[in-house]
Amino acid sequence: MTLGGVYALIAFTLSVALATTHVLNVAHGTLMVLGAALATLLTRFMGLSLPLSVLGVAGCFALMGLLFDAVFVRPILHKSRETILITSIVATFGLALAMETLLGFYWARWVDPEPSFSLSLPAPHIEVRGIVLSTQRLLIFAYAVVAIGVFHLVLKHTPVGKAARALAQDYEGALIVGVNPRAVSRAIYTLGVSFTAISGAFYVLTVPLDPYQGIWLTLVALIVVVIGGVGSLPGALLGGLLLGMIQALTVFFVGSGWSPIMFLLVLFLILVFRPQGLLGGRR
Amino acid sequence: MRVWIGWALLLLVLVGLALVPMVLTRDLVTALFFTFIFLTLAANYDVLGGFLRHINLGQGAFFGLAAYATAVVLTRAPWSPKLGALAVWVAVGVAIPLTAIFAALVAYPLFQVRGPYFAVITFGLVLILQQIVLNTSRLSGGSYGVTIPARYYPSLPTAYYAGLALAIGAVLINSFIARSRLGIAFHALRDSEEAAAAIGIDPFRHKQTAMVIASVPSAAAGCIFALFMGHLYMETVLGTDVTLLPVIIAMVGGSGHVLGPVLGAVIVRGLDIGLVYAALPVPNLALYGLMLVGIGLFLPGGIVHVLTRKGR
Numbered sequence: 150m151t152l153g154g155v156y157a158l159i160a161f162t163l164s165v166a167l168a169t170t171h172v173l174n175v176a177h178g179t180l181m182v183l184g185a186a187l188a189t190l191l192t193r194f195m196g197l198s199l200p201l202s203v204l205g206v207a208g209c210f211a212l213m214g215l216l217f218d219a220v221f222v223r224p225i226l227h228k229s230r231e232t233i234l235i236t237s238i239v240a241t242f243g244l245a246l247a248m249e250t251l252l253g254f255y256w257a258r259w260v261d262p263e264p265s266f267s268l269s270l271p272a273p274h275i276e277v278r279g280i281v282l283s284t285q286r287l288l289i290f291a292y293a294v295v296a297i298g299v300f301h302l303v304l305k306h307t308p309v310g311k312a313a314r315a316l317a318q319d320y321e322g323a324l325i326v327g328v329n330p331r332a333v334s335r336a337i338y339t340l341g342v343s344f345t346a347i348s349g350a351f352y353v354l355t356v357p358l359d360p361y362q363g364i365w366l367t368l369v370a371l372i373v374v375v376i377g378g379v380g381s382l383p384g385a386l387l388g389g390l391l392l393g394m395i396q397a398l399t400v401f402f403v404g405s406g407w408s409p410i411m412f413l414l415v416l417f418l419i420l421v422f423r424p425q426g427l428l429g430g431r432r
Numbered sequence: 433m434r435v436w437i438g439w440a441l442l443l444l445v446l447v448g449l450a451l452v453p454m455v456l457t458r459d460l461v462t463a464l465f466f467t468f469i470f471l472t473l474a475a476n477y478d479v480l481g482g483f484l485r486h487i488n489l490g491q492g493a494f495f496g497l498a499a500y501a502t503a504v505v506l507t508r509a510p511w512s513p514k515l516g517a518l519a520v521w522v523a524v525g526v527a528i529p530l531t532a533i534f535a536a537l538v539a540y541p542l543f544q545v546r547g548p549y550f551a552v553i554t555f556g557l558v559l560i561l562q563q564i565v566l567n568t569s570r571l572s573g574g575s576y577g578v579t580i581p582a583r584y585y586p587s588l589p590t591a592y593y594a595g596l597a598l599a600i601g602a603v604l605i606n607s608f609i610a611r612s613r614l615g616i617a618f619h620a621l622r623d624s625e626e627a628a629a630a631i632g633i634d635p636f637r638h639k640q641t642a643m644v645i646a647s648v649p650s651a652a653a654g655c656i657f658a659l660f661m662g663h664l665y666m667e668t669v670l671g672t673d674v675t676l677l678p679v680i681i682a683m684v685g686g687s688g689h690v691l692g693p694v695l696g697a698v699i700v701r702g703l704d705i706g707l708v709y710a711a712l713p714v715p716n717l718a719l720y721g722l723m724l725v726g727i728g729l730f731l732p733g734g735i736v737h738v739l740t741r742k743g744r
Contacts, residue, residue: 173548224729231485234548236728238487239683242676243724250718364672365559371552375545406567413560416553420541 151286153393154293155352159366160373160385161300162341168317168380170334171230172222172237176245177345178366184210184346185266185353186252186360192268194260199268206350207343214342218335226330245363253360267357268350285354292351296344301382309336317380365409372416378426387427391415449596453589461592465660467701468595469495472653473678474685474693475602479646481679482688483609483618484639486546490554492675493561494531494647498654499669500561501527503578504571520584520659528651535647539640558675565666577665584659591660598656602649607690609645618642673717684727686734695735 163177174180184206191202221244225236256264275284304310312333315323324330352358373392377384392412399408419427453461477491505523506512512519542554565572572578586594609615617638620628625635658664668674677700678693685696703723707716731738 167548171548173551175552221729232733234551235487235683235687238489238548238551238728239680240725240728242680243721243726243728245721246673246724247718247721250715250721254715254718361672364555368552368556368559371549372556375549375553379549404567406563409563410560410567413556416556417538417541420544420553424544 151289151293151393152352152355152396153390154290154297155348155389156369156373156392157386157389158293158296158300158348159345160370160377160389161297161382162345163367163370164374164380164385165300165304165313165317166334166337166341167374169313169337170222170226170316170330171233171320172225172334173234173241174217174221175238175241175364175367176248177363177370178368179245179248179363180210180213180342181345181349181352181366182266182358182360182363183213183248183252184349185268185358186256186349187346188268188350189266189353190260199270203347203350206346210343210346211339213346214339215335217342218338222334222338223331226334242364245367249360249363256360264360265357266349266359267353270354289351289354292347296348297386300340300344303340309333313337369412372412376416376419376426378428381426381428384426384428391427446600450593453592458588461588463701463705465588465592465595467697468592468599469653469657470677470681470701471599471693471697472595472602472649474681474697475599475606476646476650477678477682478606478687478693479609479642480639481682482606482692483615483622484642485622485688486543486639487551487679488554488643488646489551489676489679490557491646491650491678492670493554493557494535494650495654495657496558496561496670496675497534498527498531498651499658499664500565500572500578500654501530502655502658503580503664506580506584507578508571517584524652524655527655528648531647531651531654532644535643536640539636539643542643543636543639555676558670558672562666562670565670573664575666577663579663580659582662585662586656586659588660591656594656595653598649598652603690603694605645605649606693610690614638614641673720680724683734684731686736689734689736689740692734692736699735 159177159181163174167173187209188202188206191197191205192199197205221237221240225233228236253264270284270288275282275287302310304314309332312323312328313336315326315328316330316333320330349358369392373385373388375388376391377386377388392415395411395415396408399405399411403411449464452464456464473491473495476494477488480486480488502523505526506519509523512523515522538557542550542557545553566574568574569576609618617628617633620631620633621635621638629635654669657669661668681696681700682693683696684700685694686692704720707719712719
């Protein structure tokens, strides 16, 4: 259930980037896995405390976001939507493949022959008036709420956020009134990539990840976007929570291997019976 | 005059390919066989990707489903041992229609979305099949894989010629579509779904038809592949790299052009085989991914479009 918050967050960063720049980042989930890997490296093998390593991840991946924007978004931003889509799928898929292969290969060689990323907290449980709560889950949930709140405030109240929303609503119209898509995409990717990477670090507090789960996580993010309704923030939240709940129930009743199948079944059912998504108005 | 040169070249290439099993080493013939399989899938991908501009990352799902169906019928069905050599045909006869029905059914949810959503959710088909294979080990062998009895294996030349025929068939299907009423309808839908619907072209029916047409040769390729490999693992039949290779081939070569997949297959598979022989210290998949990055960024329209100088 708490994972739902993380799912909602990665769905949200993906869909904001997609709506403003039309670049589909297939490596989105892979960046999340990389974030988890870096956090694991910093805490488990270099002995940093958890907050410090999260800060480290944030800094590194803000740079990574800048780089991603410069290489994968900026050069194609002026092309037609269809070209951007095809280009970005091929290029970022290549990136995802290269990153996950290198990560898996060198982690196995230098760090641990069986790559698996996970973090743990010093105090896994706290007790509030006799009710035992899992600190990890509370922390993840708090993180998701704070991050989504930050994103929401940025989009609603800062100039860059307003420009991003304008681009998402009407790209040409926004250009005419003087919005600079390059500045917006730089901000969106810096923020989006670092939040995605931190999400990875928080995700592995409860569920470990291996190097090859990136593309699946991208798909989860897109499923959340489609289930909730394309372009709807409350929809992404609802979709994320729904998937988190489905995952928890499937793991409990059937087995963890079946949850991807359940995700896609739910997605297909929703697409057939409510193609605009749960909270989507127009498409 | 130029047309004649083209046909003469084509004939030469075909004769050359027909003679290959008698000339080249076993390794290279096998590599060519795989190239035909991937070319078939790439050409099939282009039915949706090229004519309708719906990027279907799940083309490999049809291939994988048919491969597993063939293997499962041959190993698990009670009638298979009694039929002898006929069992192969029965298995293929089950696998191909099954895949076509699967394609027709998944069309209902998939065509509710377009653009990037369609692309990634079609890839979900592959992931769902991966998970089903891993979770139904009694049927599919799970992560241990499933072995087809050796008496059903085709010889290498048989597999090679079947693959060649299939690849030629898939490319021919595309060139027939390009000249037919159906192809014109597809192009109309690609350019504007609303306008096409207004003149009486049912968008969903046509897309569904495209999907089913595209699934059949891929399914046949899956059957041959399964029989040739003998032992199926989830990774070799439904792995991410295997299922996305055809898409990449079509995109590198040039989507929307009959020769695009052919050119892409030659280039991508050439690089692939070259990398295997180069034996570099870095994992091949990583280099492969980096090449994709380069191709995606610098040659988005595919190589055919650079050659024909039409651009985008």
